[in-house]
Amino acid sequence: MSNKREGIRKGLTRYGDDAFSLYVRKAFIKAMGYTDDALERPLIGIANTYSGYNACHATVPQIVEAVKRGVMLAGGLPIEFPIISLHESFAFPTSMFLRNLMSIDTEEMIKAQPMDAAVLIGGCDKTVPALVMGAASANVPAVVEVTGPMLTGTHHGERVGACTDCRRFWAKYRGGEIDDAEVEELTNQLVPTAGTCGVMGTASTMALLTEAMGMMLPGGGTIPATFADRQRHAELTGKRAVAMAAEGLTPKKVITPAAVRNALRVLQAIGGSTNGLIHMTAMAGRLGIRVDLDAFDELGRDIPVLVDLKPSGQYYMEDLHRAGGLAPILRELRDHLELDTLTVTGRTLGEEIDNLPPAYPQDVVKTVDAPLYPGGGMVILRGNLAPDGAVIKQSAANPSLLSHEGRALVFSSLEDMAARVDDPDLDVTPDDVIVLQNAGPLGAPGMPEAGYLPIPKKLAEQGVKDMVRLSDARMSGTAFGTIILHVAPESAVGGPLALVETGDWIRLDVPNRSLEHLVEDAELARRREAWTPPSAHAGAERGYLNLYLNRVTQAPDGCDFDFLMP
């Protein structure tokens, strides 16, 4: 047997005798039917995130087959292996709670098993960041293939897609405009095909950022899950992975500070999900790259929102794909991007932009001169209520509420909100600011997508569609409204949000990036003195919850575990 350390010889199990380890390993893998010739090829691991609970990943088996075909066409041996799968609606208490676990699974399985490169197949919100975080830490050549967006459906002749329309119809239901039967009927149409949410939610955002950052072959960010092009793209990805193994093209060479800045520029331009900021921070953080919130805000001042997709605009992901996908966005942003960053193609972003197919008329991606929204998609707020920052997606907010002073209506937890928000006697007006405490990384726990606080039923029934809402939670990228999120430090660790009481006044001033709690310092000091932390979460004394609660960081650090960051 050769002494080469690649392929099947990588990471030999420690029996104290490497030759024996290789001999036994070969004996076992040959039970899968491989020949010696196959086992001498570069090994390409394929991270299979299929799960019967995850419709966003329903097409993973076909993608795996296409990737395998590409690997074999290039002379490699593909070996798929399982990674846990997270779906947004099938993860209690929230998929964010489990993102870091999935990243650990990815890192350790890439390191533990012999592979010269890895193809990472993900799609649903947390899966792409988790795979990239893990691969970045493992630093083995890796390339992402996303499952791709779902197609749209129709409801009573109206085009619909998950999940901006899910929320829009739910708001109608709460306002009494549609009944139980119609809500049931909608569940047949809102998610009409396999694939990820078909608007500019977190999954679409992460797919586009991954492509912009250079971790995906060009064009992969928007191909719908059910298109044959998706399989062809996956085949090319498998083929490319074999070459990346030979070139040693690791994530560290691709995910550089400049590549991260390029992705953040694209995040602003696409009107992407606020979650994209947390995930970019976590992915970059794995390689010691710090995402500075104020620098991100600064980037947004120069880059308008170009992409006319829900929830900021009107179209769906399949429309963006037909309009050219990321290509017209990159073309339009060319002068703002750092063009010498390396991508998984082995070429620079600038070379990729030069190689783009010719532009054609379309109206989904606007121009810098005539954008969808003049400012960037997101703004970072600071002030005595958020000394470490908070974020608002201004492009999906009500412009008339972006400078607003209102009386706080405080809910101390998700449970408190659920119990009282629909009380017909609730003392609330449309000018109030709804505040939710204890829904951050530690508070809930898992920083749920609860920041899209419901309009109290008595106001919803009067036709109120938006109010200023504020929390340390996250929000689904598919949601919309004047909603301040990720307030840091969070209230569960005694951040200033914990000191807000119903009846206090709060001032939001998005143009000046400020969020202020209009209460005298002496009174805040008195409240701080009297503050006690919330009681411990049930089950906190053991298991993953214990690990999570002890090691998760705040939103400005990407909610990664401190021990996973270099």
Ligand code: FES
């Ligand atoms: Fe998977 Fe929206 S639930 S992408």
